[in-house]
Amino acid sequence: MNAAARQALPLAGIRVIDYSHFLAGPYVGRCLAALGAEVIKVERPGSGDAGRQHAWFVGDHSGYFLQQNMGKKGLSVNTKDSRGRALMKKLVDSADVFVENYRPGALEKLGLGYAELAETNPGLVYCSISAYGHTGPDSHRAGFGLIAEAKSGIMQMVGNPGEAPPLLRISLGDMYTGVHAVAAINAALLGRVKSGRGQHIDMALYDTLVSMHEYAVQCYTLSGGKEVPVQTGHDMPNSTLYGVFRAQDGDLVIAAQVDDAWKRFAALVEQNGGPTGFGGDTRLHDAAGRNARRLEILEVVRPWVARRPVADILKMLDGIDVPCAKVQRIDEVLADPQIQARGMVVEQEHPVLGKIRLPNLPFRMSGCDTSIRQVAPELGEHNAEIAASLGFDAAQIAEMQADGVLYSA
Ligand SMILES: CC(C)(COP(=O)(O)OP(=O)(O)OC[C@H]1O[C@@H](n2cnc3c(N)ncnc32)[C@H](O)[C@@H]1OP(=O)(O)O)[C@@H](O)C(=O)NCCC(=O)NCCSC(=O)C(=O)O
Numbered sequence: 001m002n003a004a005a006r007q008a009l010p011l012a013g014i015r016v017i018d019y020s021h022f023l024a025g026p027y028v029g030r031c032l033a034a035l036g037a038e039v040i041k042v043e044r045p046g047s048g049d050a051g052r053q054h055a056w057f058v059g060d061h062s063g064y065f066l067q068q069n070m071g072k073k074g075l076s077v078n079t080k081d082s083r084g085r086a087l088m089k090k091l092v093d094s095a096d097v098f099v100e101n102y103r104p105g106a107l108e109k110l111g112l113g114y115a116e117l118a119e120t121n122p123g124l125v126y127c128s129i130s131a132y133g134h135t136g137p138d139s140h141r142a143g144f145g146l147i148a149e150a151k152s153g154i155m156q157m158v159g160n161p162g163e164a165p166p167l168l169r170i171s172l173g174d175m176y177t178g179v180h181a182v183a184a185i186n187a188a189l190l191g192r193v194k195s196g197r198g199q200h201i202d203m204a205l206y207d208t209l210v211s212m213h214e215y216a217v218q219c220y221t222l223s224g225g226k227e228v229p230v231q232t233g234h235d236m237p238n239s240t241l242y243g244v245f246r247a248q249d250g251d252l253v254i255a256a257q258v259d260d261a262w263k264r265f266a267a268l269v270e271q272n273g274g275p276t277g278f279g280g281d282t283r284l285h286d287a288a289g290r291n292a293r294r295l296e297i298l299e300v301v302r303p304w305v306a307r308r309p310v311a312d313i314l315k316m317l318d319g320i321d322v323p324c325a326k327v328q329r330i331d332e333v334l335a336d337p338q339i340q341a342r343g344m345v346v347e348q349e350h351p352v353l354g355k356i357r358l359p360n361l362p363f364r365m366s367g368c369d370t371s372i373r374q375v376a377p378e379l380g381e382h383n384a385e386i387a388a389s390l391g392f393d394a395a396q397i398a399e400m401q402a403d404g405v406l407y408s409a
Pocket residue numbers: 022023024025042043044045077078079080101102103106107109110129130131141142143144145146171174
């Protein structure tokens with residue numbers, strides 16, 4: 001990207017210290033980089049971000065790391081050493097945003113807690129991400145997305161009744177917390193324009209997933225504690241017809257829960273071998289009636305779908321404007337002309353790996369191009385450049401490198 005295009009990005013001129021590992025924190029840094037910030041990823045010497053050891057591997061590079069750390073500069077510094085800590089203090093004093101996702105207390109032990117850093121840089125927007133947050137009885141506990149998925153009530157509602165819930169194959173807690181952290185950081189940066197002061201943003205994976213329930217919490221609270229959502233398998237009990245169906249040669253989803261769409265859908269089923277009167281059954285023409293007769297409806301729709309190939313059903317439903325989709329495999333997603341037209345895969349030239357293709361972020365903005373072309377850094381790749389920019393001379397840098405305070409792979 002040329003300098004003018006970079007300047008057009010909304011966060012151009014903002015410096016972010018990305019003191020993070022695994023997924024949630026790195027994702028925040030990646031989003032801020034895509035929006036134009038200069039992002040410096042700080043890793044411990046030796047093994048670096050634990051994400052570097054996570055599959056999927058291409059050669060000795062982790063795809064997990066490459067994806068979440070694209071567009072960043074790499075600094076590897078031992079912050080348990082006083083010289084490393086001094087370097088970090090200088091770096092943070094030059095920054096606008098600090099992002100970390102270590103166990104609460106870990107950064108304070110390193111002299112990198114919010115209170116200490118804000119003393120010399122009161123404008124700093126400091127974002128902590130942890131499993132449970134920095135307050136409350138569980139704040140000291142470590143955790144992963146999976147823990148938050150289980151604790152939040154989400155896991156208990158998915159899967160077939162009576163079976164152990166399935167493992168979601170995306171880390172919902174990390175990704176959603178990251179998305180909310182980006183929103184909060186940008187708002188705090190805007191707020192700083194008025195107040196001149198930064199602030200501490202304290203995000204928890206567990207809080208995020210509790211906040212993401214769009215109906216389960218209210219189902220309990222608004223029913224006065226009488227209704228507790230349970231596993232319902234492949235469809236929604238309070239939104240009929242809305243679910244996953246098995247066709248002759250694959251699976252598809254149908255969203256005919258809005259009254260008009262339902263009427264078109266039921267008429268189509270009747271006209272194509274369904275029971276006589278199904279389309280005209282006025283008891284099913286409103287949501288309450290459909291929800292009350294959900295199991296009867298499923299007894300008609302499931303075999304109707306099962307007798308037909310996916311493509312035939314999609315064609316019929318597209319013809320009557322009822323939202324539907326094949327349940328796609330990843331190879332089908334990447335081959336989808338829609339995904340290609342939206343530029344949802346970004347191609348980068350890696351110095352060791354050659355061309356690599358990774359998922360893009362979903363930002364589409366009329367005034368700028370947020371696709372990141374710069375690959376994730378090697379461990380400590382920009383050590384010398386960053387240390388020099390902070391005023392360390394060549395002899396000091398060489399000494400820190402020799403002593404392992406600055407480390408490059
Ligand atoms: C991820 C964790 C469980 C990992 O736990 P741990 O491996 O025990 O890490 P800790 O946070 O306790 O910190 C490890 C130690 O590294 C030290 N440390 C860190 N950076 C440095 C540098 N640069 N130099 C020297 N030492 C360092 C830090 O001070 C700690 O030292 P000591 O204090 O001396 O030990 C925890 O960090 C955590 O709960 N994070 C918040 C929630 C989160 O983001 N979870 C992962 C999401 S990813 C996910 O869920 C998914 O992929 O799926």
